[in-house]
Amino acid sequence: MSYDLAFWYESRSIDSKTAFRKYDATVDGESGVTAGSPRVAAFHRDVLNAYQDLTENTSEEEAEQSPWTSSVYFNGECVLVTIAWSRRSEVADALITMAKNRGLVTYDPQDGLVIEA
Template structure:
């Protein structure tokens, strides 16, 4: 089981329903849902610096259940359920420092 989160630059206010629509499109692989941003790429690099991407070699210790996804518009993570308490708040804080929105689809919450 995993705990999913998404991060992107959102220039205007957005509620949970609007964020879900964007998240749904992003997880369907659509592009152009959000503008590409260096903030997204910088956030992605910071995430991987703190929590290296999932590999065969680190599959027993990685917090991820699949590779961290980044297309320049968004970063989507699938956190191992057992590690969610450790990572969720940290990732939200990191996103805020990079000026990104964090969307938690499990709780239907938007964090700025």
């Protein structure tokens, strides 16, 4: 079981219905859903500095220690993460704080919750 979160930049407030549409389109592979921002790229670097990404070169031991159940997704517009359920509180709280520090929106699709910076 996993816990998903999405992060992107919005210049103004966004409601949960609009956030879901953007999240859903992004998960479906659409581009141009949100405006790309250097903040998103910087956040992506922050995430990978804090938690090693899963790659084909990841050792079995590293994979077991990783909070991810799949690789961190970054397309220039957003970052999508899939956190192991057992690590959701620890990692989600840290990522939300990092996102707020970068002025990004966090979308929690499990609860339909938007957390603004």
